[in-house]
Amino acid sequence: MSDELKRKAAAAALEEVGGGMRIGIGTGSTAEHFIRLLGERVRGGLDIVGVPTSERSAALSREEGIRLSTLEELPELDLTIDGADELDDALNLIKGGGGALLREKIVATASKRMIVIADSSKHVRHLGAFPLPIEVVPFGLGSTERAVARVLETCGYEPRLSMREGRQDPFITDGGHHILDADLRQIADPNALSDALLRIPGVVDHGLFLGIAACAYIAGGDGVRRIEAAR
Numbered sequence: 001m002s003d004e005l006k007r008k009a010a011a012a013a014l015e016e017v018g019g020g021m022r023i024g025i026g027t028g029s030t031a032e033h034f035i036r037l038l039g040e041r042v043r044g045g046l047d048i049v050g051v052p053t054s055e056r057s058a059a060l061s062r063e064e065g066i067r068l069s070t071l072e073e074l075p076e077l078d079l080t081i082d083g084a085d086e087l088d089d090a091l092n093l094i095k096g097g098g099g100a101l102l103r104e105k106i107v108a109t110a111s112k113r114m115i116v117i118a119d120s121s122k123h124v125r126h127l128g129a130f131p132l133p134i135e136v137v138p139f140g141l142g143s144t145e146r147a148v149a150r151v152l153e154t155c156g157y158e159p160r161l162s163m164r165e166g167r168q169d170p171f172i173t174d175g176g177h178h179i180l181d182a183d184l185r186q187i188a189d190p191n192a193l194s195d196a197l198l199r200i201p202g203v204v205d206h207g208l209f210l211g212i213a214a215c216a217y218i219a220g221g222d223g224v225r226r227i228e229a230a231r
């Protein structure tokens, strides 16, 4: 069911893709539906160029026959279409469940517009039930982990912080970093939390996407809703 809803959200967003566009291509199971549907359109003659947000999405895009480029060749994109782990009414997001948050954020902010595609289970009142991914450099991991825990406590959380896939065999992102997942339950002030985390030297970035998404297609049992960010 959820997979079918993800496909419906992806299909609705695909309507916003036009010939000649430079498209940021997201990561995750919802984005994979988008890539497959985009591939069908490309094989039918649609001329677009894509910039993928992960090696996984790049491989699938190539299989689908989608022409790919980079932000070196195309520093500005027309549109990025990507999934999310959570989104609220203001279209602030938690992303990074698939471990691609850094490239996803770089590509989304290099785009004139970011469109989120999701099934309705991702649409929440308050962000935070999904653990916040925090991307960190391997050097100084122990100290960075302590600094992150201290910052979270100072911001008023009682975090449960875990190393993704464990300390012995940590998850490695496409950029060669690790991910700490912070279970915060509810994020009271996402902007304050973002600023505090980004002040820690070993933190590369985190999964809060604030004020980046322009619109979302949310698929539920009663159809696909389009929500615009009020800005």
Ligand SMILES: O=C(CO)[C@H](O)[C@H](O)COP(=O)(O)O
Pocket (backbone or CB within 6 Å): 026, 027, 028, 029, 030, 031, 082, 083, 084, 085, 094, 095, 096, 097, 098, 099, 100, 101, 104
């Ligand atoms: O941020 C992401 C990957 O880093 C994904 O967009 C997010 O995890 C949602 O994934 P899915 O579409 O599989 O539910």
